[in-house]
Amino acid sequence: MTDRLSIALAQAGPAAGNLAANADLIRATRAEAAARGADLVACPAGALSGLPLLDLIAQPAFLDAVEATAQALAADTADGGPALLIGAPWRDGTKRHNAALLLDAGRIAAVRYQAETDRGEIGSTEDDRFDNGPMPGPVNVRGVRIGLLVGGDLASADVAETLAESGAELLVALLASPFAPGRADERVQAAVARVVECGLPLVAVNAVGGEDERVFDGGSFALAPGGRLVAQAPLFAEHLLLSRWERGDDESWSSSEAEMIAPAEGDEALYSALMLGLRDAVAKGGVPGVVVGLTGGLDSALTAAIAVDALGPERVLTVRAPLPGGEGEALADSLDDAAEIVELLGCRLDNVALAPVLKAADSLLAPAFAGRDSAAAADRLHARLRAATLAALAERMGALLLSTADRTDRLLVLVPEESGCGYAVLADVPKALVLDLARWRNGNQPAGSRGPAGRVIPERVLARRLKAATPVGLPPVEALDDLLGGLLDDGLSPGDLVARGHAAGTVESVWRMVVRAEADRRRAPPGPRVSRRTAARLRRLPVGGGVIDLA
Template sequence: MAELRIAIAQIDTCVGDISGNVEKILSWTRKASEREADVVVFPEMTITGYPIEDLALRGSFQRAAERALFDIAHTLEAEGLGDIRVVVGSLGALALSDHVPMDRPTNRAAVLCHGSVEVAYDKHHLPNYGVFDEYRIFSSGNTTTVFEVKGRRLGLAICEDIWQDGGPVAELEDVGISVLLTLNGSPFEEGKSQVRLEQAQRRARAVGAPLVYANSVGGQDDLVFDGGSFVVSAHGEVVARAPKFVEDLLLWDLAEDDETCKFGPIASALEPDEETYRAIMTGLSGYFTKNGFKSVILGLSGGIDSALVAAVAADAIGGENVYGVSMPSVYSSEHSKDDAHDLAQRIGAHYRVQPIAPFVDAFQSQLHLTGVAEENLQARMRGMTLMALSNAEGHLVLATGNKSELAVGYSTIYGDAVGGYAPLKDLDKSRVWELSRWRNNYAIDRGEIPPIPESSITKPPSAELRPGQVDQDSLPPYDLLDAVLDAHIEHAEGRAELLERGFDAHVVDKVVSLVDRAEWKRRQYPLGPKVTALAFGRDRRVPITSRWREPEM
């Protein structure tokens, strides 16, 4: 048997940008050809971008995706690249057998060769949990697909097909393939890399052949695709791996005999904090770039949340494109203002000071608010200031709240909750501190200036909306709060289970009540990158109007 060179094109596509995605597919196929690849494998739904949600149901979109598939094949043939097999994900609008329009499209993998579609495979297992809602838009495939290159038999699968038992992938166990190619659009979650690897190892052992795992990379709305494409041997050993969060062309050679498994490049794994930090960067960069923004603006309070958001933004899009605004009130401390200015200088961001006292005074002369209403007025003046500057200057407003605050409603709607994107939306407060420390240590290890002032990390969190205010006036200590929230939200534990864990009943009742009452705020909060197993929005869906309350034991 002949040796076979397989290229994995780990690329970043944009939903709906069919022409742009086609140009990228052509460009990376040319690169693969220059490296003498026989097969180039692209991720799931590369032509359309992923996930396309209800765009899949539009006839015009289906027809454009279908045309693009043949445009790629014809272009490559015209350029003398017809011999290379291009395995690309797209939207299938026509039945494979008789080529007539289907009631619902499919998530399809097509093999292009010599100006035409050689074979195609429709995804069998459709995920319908968490962020996935594929029963809504796709039909399921039900046949195996094997094609030959240089006398070697290659099997096809798409993402969820290797996560589930049965279906066409199980049928490949008795076919005798040389390699299983899997096209994936698997979003990032903390700890998911190992789960993916274990599933791939299981399927490779089952089919008795190496498994090629081609994954997407880049940000798409609130999802982050982390790449990390890899190849495992028939025995489950990692023999090649692409880096995470960057586009990459990973080359791997299938040996002449099926008993030998060659090694290709193996990128180093990232430590957990760096992985999550880069996921947030990728999410922000993807949203920023794909929606045509040129700059971002955010409030710089001198606190840890805005400091981390600013650092992430500077790393993702460059400090010169970050505009920080200090908006002191009469209660703002000098050290907070100093920390905000220091941060802006460290990351190379633009910086301005816009006191909100005149705005507050104008409202107070008419409304005479006190207590929480007065505090919220200050937050809303800050939100209005940022939105006004956004409208006037074209910036994307970044909300700086974290998951802990969002969980218990510790934010002001139309105040600090304004914005178009919220980088920390799926990070609890404890993780905000951890990633801030990691980012500073990362800089120190490289002989650079840490981006975040140390005092922003160490001082007690405060909204500074009244004299001497700190967050723990209203909330349990964040380490305790985050532990309760993790059990209640991530693991869906109720009052009884929380008390069994040993949490104080007063703390449990307060936290659960705050979470229940804040759902309406969460529905109006900007989107942000999903990095945990259960993020607000796509993952966790509870009614706003509900009389359910946790029963007492």
């Protein structure tokens, strides 16, 4: 029996489906932890496979490869170094589980499954694809009985209680919990509840990194008996957090305070989540950089700023390709603002003259449009040609074309053309919040930024957004975002929305716009989920068949 145990929490970002790269990352982390004196290295849920896997979980060949890779990692532990706890999907007969594997002494020493798969997003992100496992018992690590909480088991009093009653001395939670405002604190509070209920200390390791629409935010931590926080890793960064534990005379385990890094909050956390999501979309996509169509407006300016912060100015190409329609001073201001944004950010700017292309297209279609009101069709055609031009530039460079549409734009398709875009940084950011983030960035430089310090968006761009009117028939931006949130996220009735201060006619008009925009939304590029909104995935509605009245 040992009286001391050092646990390293390996807060890392595996790539979904890339078993070889993930195994190499685990090996490198184990080597670093061994050099720091760790007895056990705990990795996040899904550390071997990455998450989310979606329907890859159902592929037998992939699960075979997971098992073979886990066996190879287990063989590495025959060197006498630290034991490994890794998360992976695991097959048991016809069932598929979210599992924690203990690798030690050259073998897979134990396997434990997530027992409860309906605990929201405190833990695993794919509970609907995993089967429930049995209530677990503790595993033995160097003579210490450790209870494993996998994914959403952290939110379950029953699982922790079962482990405590089975003789566990210390709890280890393996998580893959994505970012949302306030969720980092929720994870800590859920863990405190388990510690208080069971009287056992607890360490929790969370994944970090962007994958698909998810942004895993890290924030791994350790709690001593009583719920006292004794170690905390940063949000939004890979980190190896070492906690050291000692057995007391009363057989309980305690730890003195170790590394404590305060988590980012509010606008800083949201901005950092957007940076991380974009950075990993580029890194895991294997592309050299991004292209941003710069208009001089706030959405494109903030998109460019996030891109420069995430990737560095040398990997961001901005393109100024104005459409006809702007006149005189307003157009000149917009072009000047785009140039100033580029100067502040330090990235490259290319200019593309669309007028000859648009003129040729208009001439080509003039006979078909003769005698008809073709203004709306021509505007959409011009927007598509601009989008196609930007997409061609990005494809020629092998780069990722970024959409500059925000959540409000996407729900109502106020930006007419996103085809060809590969990633939408602001997909889950309402229009009113775009302004808040831009103001925050002008006064702050986020941790890990590769961009410049100080102001990155001209004040005139912010002022123009404040004065900008929404399209005819729509309320001001703040009211519009509130209406969309109530309608799509909160499930409020028309009567509830009217009582909230929205005009009945406006409610009906916005609802019709949302329904009619469904076909365009389905063609929109993915972007990071950074809110609690159920419409973050953009609710799927019937395409065609008429509009369903709310009344």
